[in-house]
Amino acid sequence: MSGLNRFSSVPFKNGGLPPQELLDDLCSRLVLNVPKEDQQSFERILFLVENAHWFYEDNSVEKNPSLKSFTLKEFTSLMFNSCDVLRPYVAHIDDIFKDFTSYKVKVPVTGAIILDETFERCLLVKGWKGTSWSFPRGKKNKDEEDHACAIREVLEETGFDVSNLLNKDDYIEEMFGQQRVRLYIIAGVKYDTAFAPLTKKEISEIAWQRLDELQSASDEVISRSITGLKLYMVAPFLASLKSWILSHQPPAAPRPDMPLKATCVWKAKNTSLGSGTVITESHLTKPVFDAHPLDMGPGKSFRNFRFDTAAILQAMESGISQRFDMT
Numbered sequence: 286m287s288g289l290n291r292f293s294s295v296p297f298k299n300g301g302l303p304p305q306e307l308l309d310d311l312c313s314r315l316v317l318n319v320p321k322e323d324q325q326s327f328e329r330i331l332f333l334v335e336n337a338h339w340f341y342e343d344n345s346v347e348k349n350p351s352l353k354s355f356t357l358k359e360f361t362s363l364m365f366n367s368c369d370v371l372r373p374y375v376a377h378i379d380d381i382f383k384d385f386t387s388y389k390v391k392v393p394v395t396g397a398i399i400l401d402e403t404f405e406r407c408l409l410v411k412g413w414k415g416t417s418w419s420f421p422r423g424k425k426n427k428d429e430e431d432h433a434c435a436i437r438e439v440l441e442e443t444g445f446d447v448s449n450l451l452n453k454d455d456y457i458e459e460m461f462g463q464q465r466v467r468l469y470i471i472a473g474v475k476y477d478t479a480f481a482p483l484t485k486k487e488i489s490e491i492a493w494q495r496l497d498e499l500q501s502a503s504d505e506v507i508s509r510s511i512t513g514l515k516l517y518m519v520a521p522f523l524a525s526l527k528s529w530i531l532s533h534q535p536p537a538a539p540r541p542d543m544p545l546k547a548t549c550v551w552k553a554k555n556t557s558l559g560s561g562t563v564i565t566e567s568h569l570t571k572p573v574f575d576a577h578p579l580d581m582g583p584g585k586s587f588r589n590f591r592f593d594t595a596a597i598l599q600a601m602e603s604g605i606s607q608r609f610d611m612t
């Protein structure tokens with residue numbers, strides 16, 4: 286393995302490139318430490334690359350701030366150029382990436398609408414990079430059941446375990462283009478419950494939002510609440526939620542001592558620099574990807590991709606997988 290000359294085709298400015306050793310470690314871990322079935326389509330491989338990207342940004346850059354931050358596209362290019370088994374496909378990287386982004390928006394999403402004991406408030410989370418608020422939710426993993434995904438995503442994004450509160454039949458479902466979004470209604474959660482995300486740099490804030498403030502004229506995917514909050518995939522659920530609330534009795538009556546405004550229950554300490562944030566878990570232990578092979582769009586021919594086992598064995602022999610501590 287030689288040095289940075291291998292990146293001559295990568296369009297990055299000089300300086301700040303991760304050391305080859307680190308890239309080799311990420312690559313070998315990517316290639317060698319995942320089940321074979323997860324290496325058999327570029328969609329799945331790109332989910333692995335995305336996970337490696339998060340690991341790089343959240344751990345490597347955090348420990349060594351002189352390392353450059355990359356977009357997922359840049360990082361993907363870096364990985365394809367530095368990973369022996371991926372390098373043959375570098376020429377097709379634009380199509381592979383385009384396929385991945387269009388695939389991602391078709392993966393079904395589940396999550397929860399968490400209501401307080403008075404049914405006056407619901408819990409919303411704010412994304413790390415964007416400025417919009419949404420219900421805690423996320424994409425289904427491969428072979429994961431809808432309710433299991435909702436429990437996992439709510440736990441990852443809020444630290445709250447809804448498994449004993451979730452009723453599999455109590456949900457609201459909407460289609461957004463080709464994406465199905467199912468939100469389970471988890472009603473009667475104590476207002477003073479402690480919430481904090483388990484994943485790094487995914488959620489920047491968690492708040493109880495008043496439902497009467499979320500109503501807006503539009504029920505578009507992206508809307509504004511009457512208080513000016515930017516909402517993502519919230520408004521289309523509000524009419525059905527209102528009907529649900531009207532037909533269910535809240536466990537507690539409104540209390541005069543509770544604030545009439547939204548209340549922040551958790552906030553990252555430093556969202557712009559991404560350091561000093563409450564950090565509790567590495568996402569690399571988390572399984573990724575959903576298996577809904579959708580054979581359409583550009584780059585379809587790459588889906589028959591298989592790893593070159595000889596190259597993998599060679600990489601194993603060179604021992605580069607042994608250097609990385611997975612914990």
Ligand code: M7G
Pocket residue numbers: 339340342343413414422423424425438484485486487568
């Ligand atoms: P996702 O897992 O793609 O979406 O995360 P889902 O949970 O709704 O299925 C949504 C976005 O949050 C990503 O595109 C990233 O920008 C960010 N993000 C999510 N996670 C789990 C991480 C993470 O561990 N590290 C970083 N840096 N960003 C993340």
Ligand code: MG
Pocket residue numbers: 423424
């Ligand atoms: Mg997710």
